[in-house]
Amino acid sequence: MLDPDLLQLQAESEAAIQAADSAALENLRVRLLGKSGQITALLKALGGMEPEARKARGAAVNELKNAVSTALDARKAILDEAALTQRLQAERIDISAPPRPETFGTIHPISRTMEEIAAIFGAMGFTIKDGPDIEDDWYNFSALNIPAHHPARAMMDTFYLQGQPGQRPPVLRTHTSPVQIRTLLKEPPPIRIIVPGRTFRADHDATHSPMFHQTEGLVVGKDITLAHLKGCLIDFLRAFFDSPDLPVRFRASYFPFTEPSMEVDIGWNRKTGEIGKGSDWLEILGSGMVHPNVLANCGIDPREYQGFAFGVGIERITMLKHGIADLRLFYESDVRWLRHYGFSPLAPAMLHEGV
Numbered sequence: 001m002l003d004p005d006l007l008q009l010q011a012e013s014e015a016a017i018q019a020a021d022s023a024a025l026e027n028l029r030v031r032l033l034g035k036s037g038q039i040t041a042l043l044k045a046l047g048g049m050e051p052e053a054r055k056a057r058g059a060a061v062n063e064l065k066n067a068v069s070t071a072l073d074a075r076k077a078i079l080d081e082a083a084l085t086q087r088l089q090a091e092r093i094d095i096s097a098p099p100r101p102e103t104f105g106t107i108h109p110i111s112r113t114m115e116e117i118a119a120i121f122g123a124m125g126f127t128i129k130d131g132p133d134i135e136d137d138w139y140n141f142s143a144l145n146i147p148a149h150h151p152a153r154a155m156m157d158t159f160y161l162q163g164q165p166g167q168r169p170p171v172l173r174t175h176t177s178p179v180q181i182r183t184l185l186k187e188p189p190p191i192r193i194i195v196p197g198r199t200f201r202a203d204h205d206a207t208h209s210p211m212f213h214q215t216e217g218l219v220v221g222k223d224i225t226l227a228h229l230k231g232c233l234i235d236f237l238r239a240f241f242d243s244p245d246l247p248v249r250f251r252a253s254y255f256p257f258t259e260p261s262m263e264v265d266i267g268w269n270r271k272t273g274e275i276g277k278g279s280d281w282l283e284i285l286g287s288g289m290v291h292p293n294v295l296a297n298c299g300i301d302p303r304e305y306q307g308f309a310f311g312v313g314i315e316r317i318t319m320l321k322h323g324i325a326d327l328r329l330f331y332e333s334d335v336r337w338l339r340h341y342g343f344s345p346l347a348p349a350m351l352h353e354g355v
């Protein structure tokens with residue numbers, strides 16, 4: 001049985017506790033149960049009482065102390081829980097919000113090389129053409145002076161597609177040269193074009209991929225000579241490799257669609273990979289004067305017109321320029337690789353940068 005003063009103190013305390021926020025609750029705990037708190041004082045007062053009276057009063061004060069302490073703990077639990085809920089609400093991440101505009105991707109080195117080639121040849125007055133990846137046999141071979149059963153067909157490991165009965169099957173183009181034919185058939189000379197695009201051959205290792213890229217070049221006019229071919233390609237290679245004194249060598253070779261044909265080599269150091277230094281030569285592209293049969297196949301009189309053509313492997317010159325050792329990594333879409341070798345979308349290839 002509690003004493004009336006204790007009952008009143010309990011009732012007042014519990015009412016105050018129910019109404020308290022966290023700060024007020026701490027004050028109440030100190031005021032009631034702290035060193036000089038009200039209930040602590042009541043406990044201390046027991047010491048001066050008669051044993052009989054002290055027993056009854058002691059039990060009552062302890063009951064009061066327990067009740068108040070329980071009420072303080074219960075209120076604290078409620079306030080803590082409410083505070084946590086409020087924090088969770090406030091700190092919740094809205095996953096439906098649109099992402100921040102972070103510059104995550106880069107321009108792929110293949111795209112970059114194509115842009116650079118376009119910038120260099122664009123400044124020389126070339127325009128850009130393209131053609132289909134799936135070609136008729138005639139465009140990819142026959143019109144380019146590579147007749148059926150000609151051994152030159154074995155130079156390229158061709159992917160053939162299912163064709164019509166009685167006809168030669170279509171192919172995945174093995175080079176960008178069929179766009180020479182498509183252009184010669186459509187446009188009267190003078191012609192000055194480059195053709196960046198995908199090409200396909202059944203080949204796969206560290207320096208060959210079944211899908212790769214080339215850029216074709218074609219110039220046809222009334223007085224185009226081998227000197228134009230040489231000047232044009234020397235200028236291109238020196239600009240592309242940003243090396244004004246780059247040694248360039250033209251070496252006699254064979255392509256069915258050019259006569260004479262020449263491989264083009266650049267000077268480099270085989271050991272260090274440095275371009276333009278050292279005494280080694282590296283083959284970099286194929287070229288030649290357009291074969292008279294090719295012009296004739298497209299209805300152009302080879303006694304009136306002549307021209308030159310070339311084909312350059314994009315991956316190869318990109319690997320050389322940027323020191324990329326393995327071709328297969330070009331196609332793995334690894335963002336870490338792209339961040340290392342890629343280019344800022346905000347820095348397009350421009351001639352005034354040396355390209």
Ligand code: PHE
Pocket residue numbers: 174175176177216217255258286287288309310311312
């Ligand atoms: N088409 C040839 C190849 O893929 C390259 C080339 C193009 C050579 C134009 C001469 C002239 O190997």
